[in-house]
Amino acid sequence: MxxxxxxxxxxxxxxxxxxxxxxxxxxxxxxxxxxxxxxxxxxxxxxxxxxxxxxxxxxxxxxxxxxxxxxxxxxxxxxxxxxxxGLQDKSLYDYTFEKDTGINPEMHLAHKYLENWDDMKARSSGLLLWGDVGTGKSFFAGCIANALLEKGVPVLMTNFPRILNTLSGMHFEDRNQFIDSLNRYSLLIIDDLGIERNSEFALEQVFNVIDSRYRSKKPLIVTTNLTLEELNNPADMAHSRIYDRILERCAPIRINNRNIRKDNASANLQEAKKILLQ
Ligand SMILES: [Zn+2]
Incomplete structure (x- = not known):
């Protein structure tokens, strides 16, 4: 030894x-x-x-x-x-706070939402960003998406035309699985609610996605050109059961103080004029 x-x-x-x-x-x-x-x-x-x-x-x-x-x-x-x-549309990569020109006075609420993310998540509280076309609702939501992704939080920002396109090519059994898969993300952002087709199939699937999210108790952010008035007074049962679930969990924020796209255009035009006059 x-x-x-x-x-x-x-x-x-x-x-x-x-x-x-x-x-x-x-x-x-x-x-x-x-x-x-x-x-x-x-x-x-x-x-x-x-x-x-x-x-x-x-x-x-x-x-x-x-x-x-x-x-x-x-x-x-x-x-x-x-x-x-999570950011299926590559242009969403640019929706960050660094690119915020400060034109939208509601943007501080996006920062607030992020600061309180843990609490928002625990309460399954989301946001309903509504207002006219081109007011920066998607930018607002995109900034939240990018900031959370940078922190390693899984976020999916998508829209119903894209979801419906995927679902329509699927077998019935696969649809539920796909809808469930959306709940793997800690935050789901549906951009531009209301631009999808109004067919029975579309409304059924929109409800399934919203309802599944609701039951998952995970937060949802929705942007829409519809007014709060329209969301509160839906035309029929098919819409009302969708909007009810959204309004129950998503705090409405009106985003419409300045028309960003219009301002961008006029700034562009100013620039063009300057170039032409040189
Ligand atoms: Zn040494």
Missing amino acids: KKFTDEFTNQFENRELQRDEYLNESDHLIYCTKCHTPRQGRYTLQGRVFMPPIRCKCQQEIYDQEEAKRKLSEKQAEIERMKAS
Whole structure:
């Protein structure tokens, strides 16, 4: 037994010294010439001495840095994957707070929603962003989507024409599975409610998506050109059961103070005029 231990110990002790190593006379361990900390440990287990290689201080620092870099790039890759899945329309990548021109006075509510995200999520509270065409509702919702995705929260921003297109090509059994899959996202954003077809099939599927989301108790954000008046007074039962569920969980915010697209156009026109007059 003694012989085995000696052989085992020697196996490590006798390893060839690297150029930046020396054998410390006081503890007979291999040390690093740069940081003067050991590159060998010494452990005794059931009478046996083990002297495995360990990282010296400077090796450990390099290791930690590389590990942190690897974790960061893994996290970034994960966020990119989540964005690719959650932001189906590439133009949504640009809907960020950094691009906010400050034209929309309601934008502070988007920041507020994010600040209180944990609470909103726990209460399954969403938003109903309504107002005229071109007032920045999608931008408002897109900023929330991007900010949450950056934090690693799964978000899907989509619209009913896209969902209906997918559902119409599916077998009946697969539809529920697809609708359930939308609830894997912590936040679902339906952009432009009301632009979808009004067919029986469409209304049925819109209800199924909204109802499934409602039952999942996960938040939903809806943007729409419909007025709150229209949502509160639906034309028929098919619409009322959809709108009721939305109004129960989504806090209405009117977004209509300035017409952003119109302002953009006039700014463009100003620029064009300037160029032409030069
Ligand atoms: Zn070292």
